[in-house]
Amino acid sequence: MLRLRAVCPFSWRMFQFRPYSCEPLISQMNKCTDEEQLFDLIEKNKAILSEKQLGCGFNILWQFQKQKTSSLKNVECIRNHPQFLTLLNLTTSKMEFLKDSTLVNVLYITQKFAVEAHDPLVEALVTEAWRRMERFDIDVLSKFSSCLADQHLYFSPLMGKIADIVNRNLEAIQDLRSLSVLMVSISSLISQRFQEQLVNKTELLFDSIDSSQVIIARRIVQFLRNIKYSYYPLLERCNKVFLSNANHLDLESISKILTLYHSLQFHSFEFIIMAKKRLTEMIPLFSQPASFVKLFVALGPLAGPEEKKQLKSTILLMSEELTSQQALAVMGAMEEMESRNSHLIKRIASILHKNLDNYKPVELLKITQALIFLHFRSKELFVKLQELLLSYLKISVIPSEICILVCAISMLPSPHLDEAGISRIEAVLPQCDLSDLNSFATSVLRWIEYDHMYLDSNTGKQLKLLQKLDHYAHQRLQNCSDLNLLWEELRSLKGDWFADSLLEETVATLQRLMDEINYINVARIASFISRTNYLSTLLLDRIASVVIQQIEKIHPFAVLAVVLPFSILNYDPPQRDEFFGTCIQHLNSYLGLLDPLKLVFLGFSLATLQYFPEDLLKAIFNIKFLARLDSQLEHISSMNGAQQQIYKMLAEVLGGINFVKASVLTPYYHTIGFECILDKRKKPLPYESHNITLGKLPEMHWESNTQIVGSRLPPGAERIALEFLDPRAFCRNIPHLKGKSAMKKRHLEILGYRVIQIPLFEWNSMALSTKDARMDYLREHIFGEGKS
Numbered sequence: 001m002l003r004l005r006a007v008c009p010f011s012w013r014m015f016q017f018r019p020y021s022c023e024p025l026i027s028q029m030n031k032c033t034d035e036e037q038l039f040d041l042i043e044k045n046k047a048i049l050s051e052k053q054l055g056c057g058f059n060i061l062w063q064f065q066k067q068k069t070s071s072l073k074n075v076e077c078i079r080n081h082p083q084f085l086t087l088l089n090l091t092t093s094k095m096e097f098l099k100d101s102t103l104v105n106v107l108y109i110t111q112k113f114a115v116e117a118h119d120p121l122v123e124a125l126v127t128e129a130w131r132r133m134e135r136f137d138i139d140v141l142s143k144f145s146s147c148l149a150d151q152h153l154y155f156s157p158l159m160g161k162i163a164d165i166v167n168r169n170l171e172a173i174q175d176l177r178s179l180s181v182l183m184v185s186i187s188s189l190i191s192q193r194f195q196e197q198l199v200n201k202t203e204l205l206f207d208s209i210d211s212s213q214v215i216i217a218r219r220i221v222q223f224l225r226n227i228k229y230s231y232y233p234l235l236e237r238c239n240k241v242f243l244s245n246a247n248h249l250d251l252e253s254i255s256k257i258l259t260l261y262h263s264l265q266f267h268s269f270e271f272i273i274m275a276k277k278r279l280t281e282m283i284p285l286f287s288q289p290a291s292f293v294k295l296f297v298a299l300g301p302l303a304g305p306e307e308k309k310q311l312k313s314t315i316l317l318m319s320e321e322l323t324s325q326q327a328l329a330v331m332g333a334m335e336e337m338e339s340r341n342s343h344l345i346k347r348i349a350s351i352l353h354k355n356l357d358n359y360k361p362v363e364l365l366k367i368t369q370a371l372i373f374l375h376f377r378s379k380e381l382f383v384k385l386q387e388l389l390l391s392y393l394k395i396s397v398i399p400s401e402i403c404i405l406v407c408a409i410s411m412l413p414s415p416h417l418d419e420a421g422i423s424r425i426e427a428v429l430p431q432c433d434l435s436d437l438n439s440f441a442t443s444v445l446r447w448i449e450y451d452h453m454y455l456d457s458n459t460g461k462q463l464k465l466l467q468k469l470d471h472y473a474h475q476r477l478q479n480c481s482d483l484n485l486l487w488e489e490l491r492s493l494k495g496d497w498f499a500d501s502l503l504e505e506t507v508a509t510l511q512r513l514m515d516e517i518n519y520i521n522v523a524r525i526a527s528f529i530s531r532t533n534y535l536s537t538l539l540l541d542r543i544a545s546v547v548i549q550q551i552e553k554i555h556p557f558a559v560l561a562v563v564l565p566f567s568i569l570n571y572d573p574p575q576r577d578e579f580f581g582t583c584i585q586h587l588n589s590y591l592g593l594l595d596p597l598k599l600v601f602l603g604f605s606l607a608t609l610q611y612f613p614e615d616l617l618k619a620i621f622n623i624k625f626l627a628r629l630d631s632q633l634e635h636i637s638s639m640n641g642a643q644q645q646i647y648k649m650l651a652e653v654l655g656g657i658n659f660v661k662a663s664v665l666t667p668y669y670h671t672i673g674f675e676c677i678l679d680k681r682k683k684p685l686p687y688e689s690h691n692i693t694l695g696k697l698p699e700m701h702w703e704s705n706t707q708i709v710g711s712r713l714p715p716g717a718e719r720i721a722l723e724f725l726d727p728r729a730f731c732r733n734i735p736h737l738k739g740k741s742a743m744k745k746r747h748l749e750i751l752g753y754r755v756i757q758i759p760l761f762e763w764n765s766m767a768l769s770t771k772d773a774r775m776d777y778l779r780e781h782i783f784g785e786g787k788s
Helices: 002-007 009-017 023-031 035-045 051-066 071-079 082-093 100-112 120-135 138-150 157-172 176-186 192-208 214-226 232-244 251-264 269-285 289-299 305-317 324-337 342-354 361-373 379-395 399-411 419-431 434-453 459-479 483-490 496-512 522-532 537-553 556-568 576-590 596-608 614-620 623-632 641-654 694-699 739-750 771-783
Strands: 661-665 671-678 718-725 753-759
Touching: 023 035, 023 051, 035 051, 035 082, 051 071, 051 082, 051 100, 082 120, 100 120, 100 138, 120 138, 120 157, 138 157, 138 176, 157 176, 157 192, 176 192, 176 214, 192 214, 192 232, 214 232, 214 251, 232 251, 232 269, 232 556, 251 269, 251 289, 269 289, 269 305, 289 305, 289 324, 305 342, 324 342, 324 361, 342 379, 361 379, 361 399, 379 399, 379 419, 399 419, 399 434, 419 434, 419 459, 434 459, 434 483, 434 496, 459 496, 483 496, 483 522, 496 522, 496 537, 522 537, 522 556, 537 556, 537 576, 556 576, 556 596, 556 739, 576 596, 576 614, 596 614, 596 623, 596 739, 614 623, 641 671, 641 771, 671 771, 718 739, 718 771, 739 753, 753 771
Parallel strands: 718 753
Antiparallel strands: 661 671, 671 718
């Protein structure tokens, strides 16, 4: 025996410190029923634990954790347990012997137990993984990328290295599960060309996954959201996976998918109906604030009146238990729901007030927007908000953050920005994109309006700042040489400053770059033109040309966006019939898949251009389709103050309220602002009955059951429709009537009306600034005379 020990000292040492086989201990680990049993085994065998046994210990701990309901509390208990620390220390000492998969798996699990990124073990694991990364298989690489993402290392050189590895090996990758993880992780770093390659690869591999793989489909949608690409073919396929697994989707999945769809502006009527049904069924299932808040946020904007009432009453009962982040989520949902529950608003606002010091600048902006929108008033809260925002502004150096702070300050009931604040804005202007410049300008205009009301001395400085904003914005447009980069800055621009100061230059830039319009960006550019109301025949002709030439590469769901500017701006391109015919032919096989409202809107848009495709009309005037449409439509409207004023004046001009009808619904469902009837001597004819009196005008609602329209008139009498057209009825750059109003006029004339369209810019002009002038104006248009 002594001779054996002398000959084989190394083997003897190994026998002392390691079991002959690791299997018995691993078997014991696998039989453990809770963490304490596992930790007892680790304590007894810590001197002889192998790398394989360490990996097994971490795996079993994670399996236990996934079964817990109160996971946060359990995570803290495990993380602080002495034997968990033993596991960490042993792993550090044996790290170089760990297999690649075990190394990354241990990193993944330690992060799930909320071990800090600066912990020595986590740092050592990341460093060791970086060293081995080139040899990782795709599964291990994807898990490592998710670990880095959990540490928010999206822009790190390490993530860049992973992106490079994926790029070099993309052709050989056949596992969509692992690839989808990598796509989400590296999405912030990759070029547009690489993005397109990943999208194409995903399409090729999509059929290789099981139809039950909701998590993979969700990651694909998340990737598209991250790269801001509403790629309909993939979105459609992912949506089918979600719908086919509707009964298995939990609150977390539905909530996440709704958020992603909203961000991508992807509308699926079927998914919305399914989500509403599933979420409504979940209302009685959740009694804990964390889960119920998530349900409130997801279901609230979709819910009907009864469900909304139930949601609000339940959230009110648990409001005292809400955390600062939960209160913020509830307030955001209430804004989206346009809630007017003053008791609930006050409760949630009080929680926000208590926790204001803990919110980031972007969260303070959300709070400000929601409180203002919900008409909440609290001097104490707004003063505290202003103090916090100004204190952040003094130390912030990031343009986007300064933009957020300035925007929030300008929305407060008494907005004010001193010279130091103005200087802070001026310092970052050269670094700002068009979106930031537009946000700054909108904020400055609010201050100018407020200061003008209160004769503040800062107005001159603010006007100078506005001039600088104009200068930098025009300079940025003139220097732009890439249409896609320009679009990223234009996509969210809106407001008076953009329309008044930048629109001409923006259209000129688009015209300069219009050769770059192609099948990928044509729908985006068309949507922008629709939004601006600016008639540029050069751009519209280019859009029509691209669509005709590249229609096979354009997804049918994008057809509405492409057609819309032609309809809105009442413009026919030179290749009119070929253009519209190509669009409709491409869309025909998808008519049954379109959202009902979108399909009606498409038909309406084409009708404004006097284009009536047979297949589209058959799809709309179909009983099954109309049933789907009916389930989607909810409408209540009421007469506003300006309409009431005009109603009174018309009644006075015509001889009484029984000579004029407001908000008349015609055959074929056009709503007319006001209607009257004149006999052959141009004398007003009374209506037989009225359910409206001047004293009840503030309560007046749109009529949908009037019987006078379509009834016979006395010989020689004429029916008159009066329409007041706001600026949206005209192109922005020229007084050219847009398609919707032009078509409505044609339809009403076919129905026998004499149509009087009165532009509000005339009605509100200096020439009609008095009541008498307006009365004469109405008499002239109705009777053809200036005085009665």
